[in-house]
Amino acid sequence: MDRKIDQINDGKLAEDVILERGFRRFSELNYALAKEAFTDVIEKTSCNEILLKAFDCRAACYEKLLDLSRALQDSKAMIRTKQSLPTHPKGYLRAGKILYLQNQKDVALKIYKRGLDKVKVDADQERLVMRYSFVQ
Numbered sequence: 001m002d003r004k005i006d007q008i009n010d011g012k013l014a015e016d017v018i019l020e021r022g023f024r025r026f027s028e029l030n031y032a033l034a035k036e037a038f039t040d041v042i043e044k045t046s047c048n049e050i051l052l053k054a055f056d057c058r059a060a061c062y063e064k065l066l067d068l069s070r071a072l073q074d075s076k077a078m079i080r081t082k083q084s085l086p087t088h089p090k091g092y093l094r095a096g097k098i099l100y101l102q103n104q105k106d107v108a109l110k111i112y113k114r115g116l117d118k119v120k121v122d123a124d125q126e127r128l129v130m131r132y133s134f135v136q
Contacts, residue, residue, distance in 0.1 A: 015045045022057055035061035052078055052088055059094050063101070072098045089119045 022037030038058035045051050059074035075098055078091030092115025099108035 015041050015047070015050055018044075019050070019054065019057075022054075026057065026061065029064075031061045031064040035065070048081055051081055052090065055081065056090050056094060059098070063098065068098050068102050072102070089115050091115075092118070 018037050018041050022034045022041070025031075025034035025037060035058055038054045038061065041054040042051060042058065045054065055074045055078045059071040059078070062068070062071035062074065072095060075091050075095035078088075078094060081091070092111055096108040096111040096115070099105075099111060
């Protein structure tokens with residue numbers, strides 16, 4: 001993995017430190033500051049795995065801040081980024097949830113079904129989560 005962010009004193013990458021800061025702020029219910037931290041990671045990282053995590057976390061912040069349109073944008077960005085990580089279902093899960101919250105249940109169902117088709121078979125646990133996300 002090519003990482004363009006410099007390492008800091010304790011050997012951690014700066015992006016990891018910023019992610020941790022975002023996690024801490026999120027757990028403190030400070031969603032606006034958490035969102036800023038995750039945005040910093042998105043702007044600085046070249047690692048798709050970290051990018052997906054940051055988009056997912058920022059989408060969660062937007063959801064908590066009731067900015068569902070931006071949460072959906074980040075979910076779609078996760079799905080686009082996912083092309084290089086085909087077993088990663090979280091973009092579909094997040095998008096389906098946001099669409100459901102927006103009362104677009106038919107579209108949410110289509111997203112979940114698309115995720116079931118796209119996620120590789122070795123991600124069985126995630127496929128089960130997607131399958132039962134819309135059954136309630």
